Amino acid sequence: MSRRTSAKANRGRMNAGLLAGGALVALVVLTALVSFFWTPHDPTLVDAAGKLREPGGGYLLGADKFGRDTFSQLMVGARTTLYVGVVAVGIAAALGVPLGMAAGMTPRGWLSELIMRVNDLVFAFPALLLAVMLGAVYGAGTLTAMIAIGVATVPAFARVARAATLQVMVTDYILAARAAGRRRGAIALRHVLPNIGSMLIVQASVSFAIAILAEAALSFLGFGTRPPTPSWGRMLQESQELLFSTPRLALWPGIAIALAVLGFNLLGDGLRDFLDPKLRRIRAER
Amino acid sequence: MRRIGIWIAAGGLLLATAACGGGSGNGSAGTGGTPKAQSLSVGFVAEPANLDFTSTEGAAIPQALLVNVYEGLVKLDQNGEIVPLLAEKWDVSPDRKTYTFTLRENVKFSGGAPFTADDVTFSLDRVKSDWKLKIKSQLDVIDKVEKKDDSTAVVTLKRPSNGFLYSMATRLGAMFSRTGVADLANKPVGTGPYVLSSWRRGDSIQLAANPSYWGTKPPLGAITLKYFKDATAMNNALLTGGIDVISSVQAPESLQQFADPGRFETVEGTTNGEVVLSMNNGRPPFDDKAVRQAVRHAIDHKALLDTAWAGRGQLIGSMTAPTDPWYEDRTGDYPYDPAKAKQLLGGKTYNVKMRIPNLPYAVNSAQVVKSQLAQVGINAEIEPLEFPARWLDQVFTKGDYDLSIINHVEPRDMGIFADKSYYFRYDNPEFGKLLAAADEGTEQEQTDDLKQAAKLLSDDAAADWLFLFPNLIVAKKGVTGLPKNAIAESFDFTALAKQ
Numbered sequence: 073m074s075r076r077t078s079a080k081a082n083r084g085r086m087n088a089g090l091l092a093g094g095a096l097v098a099l100v101v102l103t104a105l106v107s108f109f110w111t112p113h114d115p116t117l118v119d120a121a122g123k124l125r126e127p128g129g130g131y132l133l134g135a136d137k138f139g140r141d142t143f144s145q146l147m148v149g150a151r152t153t154l155y156v157g158v159v160a161v162g163i164a165a166a167l168g169v170p171l172g173m174a175a176g177m178t179p180r181g182w183l184s185e186l187i188m189r190v191n192d193l194v195f196a197f198p199a200l201l202l203a204v205m206l207g208a209v210y211g212a213g214t215l216t217a218m219i220a221i222g223v224a225t226v227p228a229f230a231r232v233a234r235a236a237t238l239q240v241m242v243t244d245y246i247l248a249a250r251a252a253g254r255r256r257g258a259i260a261l262r263h264v265l266p267n268i269g270s271m272l273i274v275q276a277s278v279s280f281a282i283a284i285l286a287e288a289a290l291s292f293l294g295f296g297t298r299p300p301t302p303s304w305g306r307m308l309q310e311s312q313e314l315l316f317s318t319p320r321l322a323l324w325p326g327i328a329i330a331l332a333v334l335g336f337n338l339l340g341d342g343l344r345d346f347l348d349p350k351l352r353r354i355r356a357e358r
Numbered sequence: 359m360r361r362i363g364i365w366i367a368a369g370g371l372l373l374a375t376a377a378c379g380g381g382s383g384n385g386s387a388g389t390g391g392t393p394k395a396q397s398l399s400v401g402f403v404a405e406p407a408n409l410d411f412t413s414t415e416g417a418a419i420p421q422a423l424l425v426n427v428y429e430g431l432v433k434l435d436q437n438g439e440i441v442p443l444l445a446e447k448w449d450v451s452p453d454r455k456t457y458t459f460t461l462r463e464n465v466k467f468s469g470g471a472p473f474t475a476d477d478v479t480f481s482l483d484r485v486k487s488d489w490k491l492k493i494k495s496q497l498d499v500i501d502k503v504e505k506k507d508d509s510t511a512v513v514t515l516k517r518p519s520n521g522f523l524y525s526m527a528t529r530l531g532a533m534f535s536r537t538g539v540a541d542l543a544n545k546p547v548g549t550g551p552y553v554l555s556s557w558r559r560g561d562s563i564q565l566a567a568n569p570s571y572w573g574t575k576p577p578l579g580a581i582t583l584k585y586f587k588d589a590t591a592m593n594n595a596l597l598t599g600g601i602d603v604i605s606s607v608q609a610p611e612s613l614q615q616f617a618d619p620g621r622f623e624t625v626e627g628t629t630n631g632e633v634v635l636s637m638n639n640g641r642p643p644f645d646d647k648a649v650r651q652a653v654r655h656a657i658d659h660k661a662l663l664d665t666a667w668a669g670r671g672q673l674i675g676s677m678t679a680p681t682d683p684w685y686e687d688r689t690g691d692y693p694y695d696p697a698k699a700k701q702l703l704g705g706k707t708y709n710v711k712m713r714i715p716n717l718p719y720a721v722n723s724a725q726v727v728k729s730q731l732a733q734v735g736i737n738a739e740i741e742p743l744e745f746p747a748r749w750l751d752q753v754f755t756k757g758d759y760d761l762s763i764i765n766h767v768e769p770r771d772m773g774i775f776a777d778k779s780y781y782f783r784y785d786n787p788e789f790g791k792l793l794a795a796a797d798e799g800t801e802q803e804q805t806d807d808l809k810q811a812a813k814l815l816s817d818d819a820a821a822d823w824l825f826l827f828p829n830l831i832v833a834k835k836g837v838t839g840l841p842k843n844a845i846a847e848s849f850d851f852t853a854l855a856k857q
Contacts, residue, residue, distance in 0.1 A: 118729035120661030137611055138665045138725060208744050212716075294716050299740050300725040312590045313609035 090342025093277075096335025104151040113141035115148045116300040124318055133324055136307075137314065142321065145302040146328055152303045153332060156218050156287040156296075157280045163222025164279060168229025169272060173260055175230065176237025188234065191227045199224030199286055207295035217296045221286045225279050232275045236268035270347035277340030281333045288329050304329050396579035398837065398856055400849070401592045401601040403608055405560065405585035410542035411529050413490040416746070417767055417847065420529040422563060422583055424848035427468075428548035430531035431459050431478070431511075432523060434769075434846040438681040440527055444473065444549060454518035455501075461509045465572040467535040468553045475505035481534045482513070489530075493768070496525040499797075519797050520804045524770060528847050551576045551852050561585065565851070577839070577855035589718060596622075602837055602856070605849055607830035608718050610668035616832045624832050626670065627842035630679045631767040631827030633671075633719060635727060636753075638760050639820060640783030643710065648702045650819035653761075654692035655699035656734040657727060663825045666722035671825040676812040677772045679826055681845050684808035688816045688823075699734040707735040710760035713753050715745035720763040723824055727763070757781045765827050769845060772811060775820055784820040 112130065119139030127134040133142040171191070175184040203220035210216050240246060240263070249259050290296035291305030299306065304325040311321035404418045411419040425433055431445035442448075445459040465473040482503045485494050499519045504512045515522060525531065538547025546554055551573065552565040563583040567576055584601050586592040589608035593615060595601045607613060616622040637644040637653065644650050659673050672680065675688030712728065714720040721742055728738045738761055743749040753759045759781075766774070776793050778785040789811055796807035815821075829844040839853030 116725075116729060118661070118665060118726045120658070120664045123665055137668075138729075208748070211748075212742055212744075294721070294742060298742065299721055300728060313593075313612035316612070317614045 087342070089338045090346055093335050093338030093340070093342050096331055097339050100150050100332050100335060101154065103147050104154045107144075107147035107151050111141075111144035111147050113144045115140060115144035115302050124314075127320070134320060136310065136321055142307075142324055145307060146304070146324060148302040149304045149307060149325065149328065150332075152214070152297050152301060153284050153287060153329075156214060156221070157283045157336075159218040160221040160225060160283040160286075161276050161279050163219065164225035164229050165272065165276060167223075168226040169233045169265075171226070172230035172233025172235075173237050173264060173268075176234040177241060177256065177260065177264070179238060179241075184234075187230065191230050194224065195227035195231075197224065199282075200289060203286070203290050204293065204295050207290070212290075212295045212298065214297045214301075217287055217290045221283050221290075225283065228279060229272070229275060232271055233268060236271045237264055240264050240267045270343075274340050274344040274347065277336050277343060281336035281340070284329065284332050284336065397581065398578055398603065398854060399562075399582040399584055399601045400603040400605050400851075401584050401586055401595055402605050402849075403586055403589070403592065406563075408543035409546050409554070409557070411491075411532075412484070412488060412542060414543075415491060420847040421849050423546055423548070423550075424529050424532060425550065425846070426552045426565060426581075426848060426851045427546050427550045427554060428529075428532040428534075429550045430526055430528075430533060431461075432527045432531065434527045436841060436843050436845075438843075438845050440523055444533055448523075455515045457513045457515070457523070458506070459511045459513070461511065462572060463509060465549050466570050467538055467547050467549055468568055468570070469535055469538050469547045470570075471535050471537055473533065473535075473549055474508045475511040476508075477533055477536060478511035479503045479505055480536050481532065484534065484539070485530055493528075494530065496521060496528075497530050517798055520799070520801065521770070521797050528769070552581065555580070574852075576852050578851075581851050581854065596832060596834070603831065603833040603840065605831060606844070607832060610670045610828075610830060613668070613830070613832070619835070621835055622832055623835055623837070624830065625840050625842055627829040627831075627844065628672070628679065628681060629767065629827050629829045629844040630681070630769040630771070631765045631844075632674060632677055632679065632771075633723065633763065633765045633824045633827055634677075635723075635822040635824050636759070636762045636764065636782055637819075637821055638757065638781075638783055639785065640757065641760075643708045644760060647819060648704075649708070650822075651692065652699040652702040652734060653731065653736065654819050654822045655695045655702065656736070657730050657822060657824070658694040659689065659824060660694075662723060662726045662730075666726050667719060667825065667828070670830060671828040674823050674826045676816040676823055677766075677775065677821075678808070678812050679769075679845070681843065682770060682808075684805045684812065686809055686812065688812060691813075691816045692819070692822075696730075696734050703735055705735075707737065709737045709739070711741060712738040712761040712763070713741045713743055713749070713759040714763045715749040716742040717745055717765075719765060719827070723763050727761070727824075754781050757783060763824065767827070769847070772808065772815070775815055782821060784815075784818070786814070786818060786820075789814055789818075 112132065117140065122135045122139035124137055125131050125135035125139065131141050131143070133146070135141055171187050175187040178184050199221055202224050203217055206216045206220045246259065246263055249263055287296055287303070288305030288308070291303040292309045294309070296305055297303035307325035308322055311318070314321055402418070406416060406418040406422060408414055409419060409423065411423065429443050431443060432440050433443045435441045444462055444465060446462050447460050449458045450456070459478065461473070461475060461478070467473060482497070482500060485497050499515050499517065499522055501514045501516045506512055533549060535547050544557070549572065551568055551571045553568045555564045555566040557563045562585060565581045565583070567579050584595070586595065592601070592604055593609065593612050596604050597615060613624060616624060635653070637650050639645055663669055663671055663673065673689045675691055678685045712724055714724050724740045728740055731738050743752055753762050773793055774780050775782060775784050776790040792807050792811040792814065796804045796811065799807060829842070831840050833840055836857040838855050838857060841850045
């Protein structure tokens with residue numbers, strides 16, 4: 073009885089999280105997609121006459137000190153955010169997953185040790201510091217920010233992939249596949265990867281949230297997206313000196329960042345609950 | 359997992375409000391030791407790398423030390439006039455090649471040694487032999503320096519020079535003790551009203567009143583120069599009482615925070631800082647005068663100043679400041695006219711690199727310049743470079759840029775355009791001739807020649823002059839003796855007091 077109630081509560085919560093997260097993420101993605109075709113105004117056009125324009129009259133959220141439309145900037149900023157997130161998480165997954173799987177499939181070999189110790193080393197290095205360093209050496213920009221965030225996220229993927237692979241490797245079907253003489257590569261692709269996929273998706277969603285925050289922080293520090301390409305972090309930074317006189321300029325990008333990060337986290341949590349085999353089994357028993 | 363999620367989301371909000379919290383730091387450093395009324399704390403943005411301005415470039419060192427710790431024979435007053443300091447008076451020979459300085463009596467270095475004509479010859483000879491700065495060539499005009507007696511020094515020039523005495527009022531003319539140059543980077547020894555009492559690297563420099571000062575004793579017993587990395591942090595420090603004065607406001611839109619006249623006072627004066635939109639005259643497309651002229655016509659300078667620097671500052675149009683005797687308003691040479699600009703470009707479009715220092719005024723101005731150039735068909739890609747190291751290396755030293763934006767703060771610095779290896783890569787022999795004639799001629803000839811030179815620069819569109827950087831000081835109410843204009847190299851503390 074008690075088990076059933078908890079499962080029921082669990083399911084209710086996971087659906088709410090998944091739905092809310094999915095909705096927020098969909099909103100950000102949709103905004104970014106629309107910004108490719110339409111924005112109310114040119115987000116980078118400087119208009120001295122419209123300096124600090126109040127909201128209203130075609131300018132939904134007003135304009136900044138350069139007379140640029142805040143709403144248009146937020147829309148294009150969503151694009152920047154997603155772009156950085158996709159590429160950074162892509163880099164992290166493309167490097168981290170194969171490494172983690174290799175380590176997981178040869179748990180007692182020197183390769184596994186080597187991969188995981190190098191992993192620990194990278195893990196100990198803060199992503200922001202890496203990005204600031206790369207920015208100082210190769211010039212600040214979206215690309216360096218994406219690479220730095222991506223590389224710093226590799227260990228997270230490698231660890232999750234390794235742990236999941238270890239679990240999968242002791243299952244009967246892997247044993248059967250090995251007994252049938254399948255090559256390692258084939259086992260990795262046909263049997264391991266599909267079975268650890270759900271955990272990787274969850275990891276990607278959470279990493280995405282971290283990447284968004286990192287991009288905002290880097291742009292805030294002047295090491296991210298180059299001006300005048302709109303970016304939520306730089307919008308915050310540029311509104312700093314106006315925080316007391318025109319607080320809305322800091323408020324909107326702040327809310328945008330918070331919602332996007334919250335969205336991806338809720339989505340990750342919801343997906344985890346949804347895809348967790350144990351929870352699935354509980355549901356099946358009912 | 360869920361907990362991590364919430365923390366990260368909270369982080370987003372935290373970032374949004376980071377500007378409120380940061381920066382008040384470890385509070386007032388100027389109150390330790392001396393009674394509170396006797397000391398003041400002044401906020402600056404760039405900390406000096408060391409304290410030796412004879413070997414290290416950078417405006418921060420003379421800003422802190424010149425006039426305050428080191429003194430020259432002469433100094434610049436608030437109107438840009440040359441007035442006596444360690445020299446009571448000076449006589450110039452009829453051929454304008456010999457300067458006889460009569461030195462003040464009873465002047466001592468902070469180490470205890472008396473100041474005599476021997477120190478004058480020592481200091482000026484040292485410029486040639488030991489200094490490592492580019493600007494030391496300004497004193498190449500000196501033929502010899504001799505001691506006539508203990509209180510008389512004679513400087514003989516190779517040719518008449520109008521710039522000589524002016525250079526003597528800058529860091530080049532600072533007087534050093536023969537026994538006090540062993541460790542200039544850490545232990546400055548001068549004759550000034552203040553001495554260095556401590557330097558906490560990365561944080562602050564403390565100056566204390568010099569008990570054996572020859573002149574009027576400064577009203578304050580101690581001054582703390584507090585260094586900040588960030589304009590907002592400095593603003594917050596003033597709001598919360600961590601400092602008493604912001605030496606130079608780096609975020610002019612934030613001035614509203616200090617609008618309360620019961621608490622704060624804002625001083626707005628002028629500087630020598632021309633914010634220059636540099637164009638690389640040495641390579642396409644800006645080796646073409648028509649393209650450079652198009653840029654000047656394409657920029658709405660009034661709109662730029664209003665948006666990028668809150669309308670503070672002044673529009674100038676060439677490489678001179680209004681405090682120079684030869685200043686003329688040249689903003690009318692290239693009025694804002696996008697149609698004319700397009701016509702000059704002949705319908706062509708260009709892609710150029712705008713490599714700027716990552717400083718607030720440059721990043722702000724660049725976005726306006728980019729937007730306005732785009733209207734006439736020049737697409738400028740902005741690349742902020744870390745300042746000073748990377749910008750100096752890439753743009754200033756290697757000249758690898760098309761457009762850049764930098765505030766040229768040195769006083770009377772039109773001469774940099776005469777050096778064709780300078781990063782502008784501007785090469786017009788006519789300009790060099792005008793400058794040479796100006797230096798040798800009479801005062802009237804100098805003024806006339808330099809007026810012509812400034813006009814030539816503007817006509818040639820050797821660069822574009824965005825605006826003259828304002829001197830914006832905010833202080834707590836009751837602070838007096840603030841230097842209104844920043845036209846010399848130092849931030850003059852000598853009159854600073856607190857009621």
